[in-house]
Amino acid sequence: MREIGYESVTLMTTHYVINSKNDYNEYFEDMFKDLLKIPILKWMVKRNLFYLIFINSVKRFDIFHIPLHGFVLRFTWLKKWESQLIHFAGKKVIVLPYGGDIYRYSKIHDPSLRHALILSYPGPARSENLLEEQFNRWVKDADFFLPFFQIDSVGRWDSLPFSAVVIDCRKWTRNIPLGGSDGINTTVKIIHTPNHRGFKGSEFIINVVNRMKEEGFKVELILLEKRSNDDVLEAMRSADILIEQLIATAYALSGIEGMACGLPVISNLESDYYTQVFRRYSYLNECPIYSASPENLYERLKELVISPGLRKELGIRGRKYVEKYHSYKFAQTFFPKIYENIWNDGKNDLITYFDPNNPNSYNNTFSNSIE
Numbered sequence: 001m002r003e004i005g006y007e008s009v010t011l012m013t014t015h016y017v018i019n020s021k022n023d024y025n026e027y028f029e030d031m032f033k034d035l036l037k038i039p040i041l042k043w044m045v046k047r048n049l050f051y052l053i054f055i056n057s058v059k060r061f062d063i064f065h066i067p068l069h070g071f072v073l074r075f076t077w078l079k080k081w082e083s084q085l086i087h088f089a090g091k092k093v094i095v096l097p098y099g100g101d102i103y104r105y106s107k108i109h110d111p112s113l114r115h116a117l118i119l120s121y122p123g124p125a126r127s128e129n130l131l132e133e134q135f136n137r138w139v140k141d142a143d144f145f146l147p148f149f150q151i152d153s154v155g156r157w158d159s160l161p162f163s164a165v166v167i168d169c170r171k172w173t174r175n176i177p178l179g180g181s182d183g184i185n186t187t188v189k190i191i192h193t194p195n196h197r198g199f200k201g202s203e204f205i206i207n208v209v210n211r212m213k214e215e216g217f218k219v220e221l222i223l224l225e226k227r228s229n230d231d232v233l234e235a236m237r238s239a240d241i242l243i244e245q246l247i248a249t250a251y252a253l254s255g256i257e258g259m260a261c262g263l264p265v266i267s268n269l270e271s272d273y274y275t276q277v278f279r280r281y282s283y284l285n286e287c288p289i290y291s292a293s294p295e296n297l298y299e300r301l302k303e304l305v306i307s308p309g310l311r312k313e314l315g316i317r318g319r320k321y322v323e324k325y326h327s328y329k330f331a332q333t334f335f336p337k338i339y340e341n342i343w344n345d346g347k348n349d350l351i352t353y354f355d356p357n358n359p360n361s362y363n364n365t366f367s368n369s370i371e
Contacts, residue, residue, distance in 0.1 A: 009026055066093060070134060095146070102150045103131075104152075120197070139154075149274060182305070182306055185218075188241065189241070205221070209301075233261070236263060242266070249271040264288075266300060281356075
């Protein structure tokens, strides 16, 4: 957003192992570091740090992009009134759930997804009352709410993108052509980058690749876990196929990165319960993900392994799809529309912004791919 003139800041509590500290702009711990150096003020600042960060932030910023947990007052006794305080200051809130803040496990339609979440993230199963309270508060109070593909027991959305994850397509690109290996005469490299194996269905992937090896196919599985983004990018540039996830009906960051690098991507888009609304009223029909579940992964993967031409076609389509729906250009087009919406009391309704039946939708008016 800074590229098109916004003062835009990522304010973080911490960062994950796959990132470096410099990937983000500011951290809570650094906001008042000068005051913390003064002994007489150190105790007072530490004791009231979250309140001070909140006051500083509402003075500096007009629009807050937050998860369903809320902003910084979620760590204080004022959490129930955080939305009112932000609005009292004349500011706006866009809520963008990430997963752990919106999935109330007992309300998930797909029991396999519920099980996969419990395998990898057991904590939220014990704190569902708190999650439900946060969910109800912010679904009601958000100026703009975007649940994306996480639609289980969600009664509100203000627009219908499948995902609003964006990446720098100038960085995530392939600098050598996709290989022509066929898995019979030459080896096909398959990459998988799970953060948690249970949630991604990694064991199914490992078993299928081992089965193919036992049957004589030349395939190699590159399994990258808790590695930096730079390591993942380098591996994707030399791989032939990316398998992202097999349990949740979705694609996520790894799949987007793989498509940007021109890889054919396997992920699970099998369930009409989750996908049909996005095919009818959004852009999912344009998505070139090669859909597979644990039950049909062997057949789907085999098709890609022995078909370098198909892999190339899917890679080209995937790159174009990311440029259209997951690039900086996408964010620079979509989010200003949201800002216009929330500052004008919703007068520019965005509920049909991605509707393929709307001749003025983003889908039907996008142009100028990114080189």
